[in-house]
Amino acid sequence: xxxxxKCLKNVQNPSRYIGGEVNSYNKKVxxxxxxxxxxxxxxxxxxxxxxxxxxxxxxKNERDDIFCERVFxxxxxxxxxxxxxxxxxxxxxxxxxxxxxxFVAFTLQYELSYTNILNMLNLSNLxxxxxxRGDNDPIILAGGPNAYNPExxxxxxxxxxxxxxxxxxxxxxxLYKEIKKNGYSKDKFLEKVAKIEGVYVPxxxxxxxxxDGTIKAFRPKKDFVxxxxxxxxxxxxxxxxxxxxxxxxFQDVVHDRGMIEIFRGCTKGCRFCQAGMLYRPIRExxxxxxxxxxxxILNNTGFEEFALSSLSTLDHSEIKSVVHEFIEKYEDRKIxxxxxxxxxxxxxxxxxxxxxxxxxxxxxFAPEAGTQRLRDVIxxxxxxxxxxxxxxxxxxxxxxxxxLYFMLGLPTETYExxxxxxxxxxxAVETYYNVDSKKRKGxxxxxxxxxxxxxxxxxxxxxxxxxxxxxxxxxxxxLKSEIKNSKITYNYHGSWESTIEGIIARGDRRLNELLIKxxxxxxxxxxxxxxxxxxxxxxxFEELNIDSNFYNTRTRxxxxxxxxxxxDCGVSKEYLIKENEQAKQGNYTDDCRDHCTNCGxxxxxxxxxxxxxxxx
Amino acid sequence: MLKVIVxxxxxxxxxxxxxxxxxxxxxxxxxRLDLPLEYSKGYNPRPQIxxxxxxxxxxxSVGEYFEVKVTEEFDLDRITKIDESFLPKGIEFVDxxxxxxxxxxxxxxxxxxxxxxSKTEKTYEEGYIRxxxxxxxxxxxxxxVKIRKKKKPITKNIIGLINNVLVxxxxxxxxxxRVDVKTGSAGNLKPEIVLEKFSEFxxxxxxxxxxxxxxxxxxxxxxxxxPII
Numbered sequence: 001x002x003x004x005x006k007c008l009k010n011v012q013n014p015s016r017y018i019g020g021e022v023n024s025y026n027k028k029v030x031x032x033x034x035x036x037x038x039x040x041x042x043x044x045x046x047x048x049x050x051x052x053x054x055x056x057x058x059x060k061n062e063r064d065d066i067f068c069e070r071v072f073x074x075x076x077x078x079x080x081x082x083x084x085x086x087x088x089x090x091x092x093x094x095x096x097x098x099x100x101x102x103f104v105a106f107t108l109q110y111e112l113s114y115t116n117i118l119n120m121l122n123l124s125n126l127x128x129x130x131x132x133r134g135d136n137d138p139i140i141l142a143g144g145p146n147a148y149n150p151e152x153x154x155x156x157x158x159x160x161x162x163x164x165x166x167x168x169x170x171x172x173x174x175l176y177k178e179i180k181k182n183g184y185s186k187d188k189f190l191e192k193v194a195k196i197e198g199v200y201v202p203x204x205x206x207x208x209x210x211x212d213g214t215i216k217a218f219r220p221k222k223d224f225v226x227x228x229x230x231x232x233x234x235x236x237x238x239x240x241x242x243x244x245x246x247x248x249x250f251q252d253v254v255h256d257r258g259m260i261e262i263f264r265g266c267t268k269g270c271r272f273c274q275a276g277m278l279y280r281p282i283r284e285x286x287x288x289x290x291x292x293x294x295x296x297i298l299n300n301t302g303f304e305e306f307a308l309s310s311l312s313t314l315d316h317s318e319i320k321s322v323v324h325e326f327i328e329k330y331e332d333r334k335i336x337x338x339x340x341x342x343x344x345x346x347x348x349x350x351x352x353x354x355x356x357x358x359x360x361x362x363x364x365f366a367p368e369a370g371t372q373r374l375r376d377v378i379x380x381x382x383x384x385x386x387x388x389x390x391x392x393x394x395x396x397x398x399x400x401x402x403x404l405y406f407m408l409g410l411p412t413e414t415y416e417x418x419x420x421x422x423x424x425x426x427x428a429v430e431t432y433y434n435v436d437s438k439k440r441k442g443x444x445x446x447x448x449x450x451x452x453x454x455x456x457x458x459x460x461x462x463x464x465x466x467x468x469x470x471x472x473x474x475x476x477x478x479l480k481s482e483i484k485n486s487k488i489t490y491n492y493h494g495s496w497e498s499t500i501e502g503i504i505a506r507g508d509r510r511l512n513e514l515l516i517k518x519x520x521x522x523x524x525x526x527x528x529x530x531x532x533x534x535x536x537x538x539x540x541f542e543e544l545n546i547d548s549n550f551y552n553t554r555t556r557x558x559x560x561x562x563x564x565x566x567x568d569c570g571v572s573k574e575y576l577i578k579e580n581e582q583a584k585q586g587n588y589t590d591d592c593r594d595h596c597t598n599c600g601x602x603x604x605x606x607x608x609x610x611x612x613x614x615x616x
Numbered sequence: 617m618l619k620v621i622v623x624x625x626x627x628x629x630x631x632x633x634x635x636x637x638x639x640x641x642x643x644x645x646x647x648r649l650d651l652p653l654e655y656s657k658g659y660n661p662r663p664q665i666x667x668x669x670x671x672x673x674x675x676x677s678v679g680e681y682f683e684v685k686v687t688e689e690f691d692l693d694r695i696t697k698i699d700e701s702f703l704p705k706g707i708e709f710v711d712x713x714x715x716x717x718x719x720x721x722x723x724x725x726x727x728x729x730x731x732x733x734s735k736t737e738k739t740y741e742e743g744y745i746r747x748x749x750x751x752x753x754x755x756x757x758x759x760x761v762k763i764r765k766k767k768k769p770i771t772k773n774i775i776g777l778i779n780n781v782l783v784x785x786x787x788x789x790x791x792x793x794r795v796d797v798k799t800g801s802a803g804n805l806k807p808e809i810v811l812e813k814f815s816e817f818x819x820x821x822x823x824x825x826x827x828x829x830x831x832x833x834x835x836x837x838x839x840x841x842x843p844i845i
Contacts, residue, residue: 001735001825009674014632020705022644248644250637250704302644304662333647334661 370420
């Protein structure tokens with residue numbers, strides 16, 4: 001019996017590791033082929049939910065000279081079997097060990113998955129540090145939203161892709177093929193690849209520090225290496241690559257449905273939101289294109305549900321007719337539609353009513369903060385009137401389950417603001433009972449859910465000192481004590497996890513040692529409550545004599561060189577400073593569809609007007 | 617009521633797909649074929665699919681069946697000549713026929729046949745193993761202790777659930793058995809239990825490395841056991 005079968009017979013959910021799904025690729029391997037592994041540092045069910053993962057998979061596989069395969073973090077039972085049977089981590093498609101790949105590319109979606117990257121390298125018998133891997137080892141690449149602060153992984157990963165990967169991935173592979181022809185060495189490749197726009201090779205830069213631990217200078221080691229790494233974007237989004245065949249996953253994946261990104265970017269300008277800053281400018285797919293692609297994907301997969309994804313789906317300029325035509329077309333085929341990220345207004349309720357002709361679900365809204373004052377600080381353009389008139393409509397139309405999503409630990413927050421969350425919950429219940437009893441259904445079930453605010457790079461709050469574990473815990477206890485109604489349920493995230501997330505999110509190069517230490521002590525699957533072990537992290541800090549407060553609870557000043565300052569995401573530092581100051585004043589900044597707010601992305605990245613400008 | 621019964625194979629790595637995964641996969645394949653499916657009522661309308669007999673994860677098969685309710689007849693080539701790319705690797709639709717039987721497919725099932733490949737520490741003589749099998753089957757009682765979650769274990773005499781055991785081959789440190797057992801609501805036995813009990817009886821460790829494949833599922837037709845379709 002093969003080693004793989006010996007392992008698979010003894011694990012839960014073995015189909016996580018087998019591949020062969022409908023629309024997955026199985027190519028005949030040739031010597032000329034570039035072997036590329038897309039790696040996701042979490043389990044199959046999570047990784048397969050990311051649309052970007054599927055886009056990059058198909059994009060590369062449509063070329064005959066590339067075989068792009070997938071690999072996920074094996075769950076602990078599988079890891080145990082693999083180590084016992086001396087089986088290296090392998091790709092799903094051809095069951096090839098990662099060591100035999102030309103590239104292994106990790107998707108960075110959340111900080112708490114970083115120890116899994118180390119574990120996956122270790123399970124492949126690859127050295128953890130980039131400098132210890134040679135010409136015969138695969139190039140370790142990383143991209144995705146968290147690549148906007150690459151420094152905590154700068155000594156582990158060989159090269160980062162900053163921004164949208166669709167085009168640059170292929171440019172990297174082409175260069176690699178070119179260099180292979182004329183005698184490959186890793187160093188030669190890295191020096192050349194560093195010239196591609198959007199590519200960051202950390203080993204070509206050196207960092208020096210002040211005595212207080214802040215960065216003194218960040219410099220290229222060689223004069224041909226660019227000083228600033230500008231993010232890549234797809235300019236013509238409507239015509240950009242979108243896979244017609246997407247993999248129909250096994251297992252109970254998190255988002256088990258067809259998906260199309262109907263626009264990229266967001267114009268709202270919420271000050272806590274990293275995605276809203278990183279994915280600028282806004283670029284829409286046309287209605288015709290959306291509907292055509294939906295039809296193709298449905299015909300190629302048989303999905304029973306479809307999601308229109310984006311950062312703020314209801315803000316697509318043609319959303320109403322997209323939804324209308326979708327329902328008209330697919331009602332008979334019993335295909336449901338899901339709209340993530342709902343707004344709080346009557347427009348949203350109208351669309352929901354239409355969608356719910358087919359399927360009825362619970363609803364989630366995100367007021368983000370408990371008082372108007374704090375919502376103005378974070379630039380969340382939602383008023384109490386919006387919230388309650390929306391809820392009234394929702395309840396009058398037969399929904400009774402509503403989830404409201406908030407953050408704790410936002411800049412300028414006081415206990416009044418936290419109390420406001422409990423009050424909103426209370427008022428939501430009241431709103432339900434004020435609705436005509438003939439119209440409403442069941443009993444109200446209001447869930448209040450809080451996340452702990454983690455300041456992220458490239459947001460106006462990137463200088464803000466995060467709350468401590470104790471502060472978060474006190475806030476949870478306080479909010480719990482303020483909620484007295486049995487119709488209200490309260491959920492919150494663990495303060496310890498948010499603390500580690502916050503440390504890594506704004507960490508510098510010195511955290512590479514920390515990650516390796518934490519991994520060696522046994523940290524992995526830190527995003528999973530049953531595996532997260534705060535004490536091990538504390539031990540790692542202690543052994544390396546690193547003060548974690550330096551990274552998360554410390555407020556930075558505007559002059560400080562931040563670890564990600566050598567990257568250019570298009571949004572200027574001046575704009576972020578201005579927005580941070582506006583936040584302190586509680587001043588609202590308009591949606592930039594209405595008028596340009598001068599974030600800089602039009603000048604830095606597009607070299608022309610944004611969508612918002614050209615359409616007004 | 618109109619249904620289509622489909623016979624399919626589950627080979628290679630697809631044997632690691634669990635039951636619920638198979639339900640979802642089959643549902644999407646059928647949707648993709650745009651067949652006239654009958655949907656369940658309510659907020660979450662779904663095609664109505666049932667499988668003949670559960671198959672353990674890790675067991676392959678060349679004789680699996682499911683049925684699905686449809687609203688009208690159509691060309692069955694759409695199923696039997698389905699494009700391979702519509703199916704997960706290892707799954708193959710081999711036959712299909714319409715049925716108006718109001719009994720569910722599960723209720724028809726009487727027995728199944730399996731091939732068991734069992735690695736042994738040495739190569740045994742075929743005649744010796746045959747003799748042992750004969751003695752094993754001649755017993756009045758083969759007691760098996762069923763371990764149950766949160767309940768007391770129960771002991772069951774399973775001899776009546778074993779229809780037959782044949783020794784196909786013994787060579788290369790392997791014994792190949794063909795096992796025929798009762799399957800379905802009137803009596804059900806997993807083939808690995810037969811192997812476990814025989815291993816115990818013969819005093820040979822047969823459980824070290826085992827591969828099992830289902831060959832066929834049978835129903836009763838005029839007192840004879842015949843394949844489902």
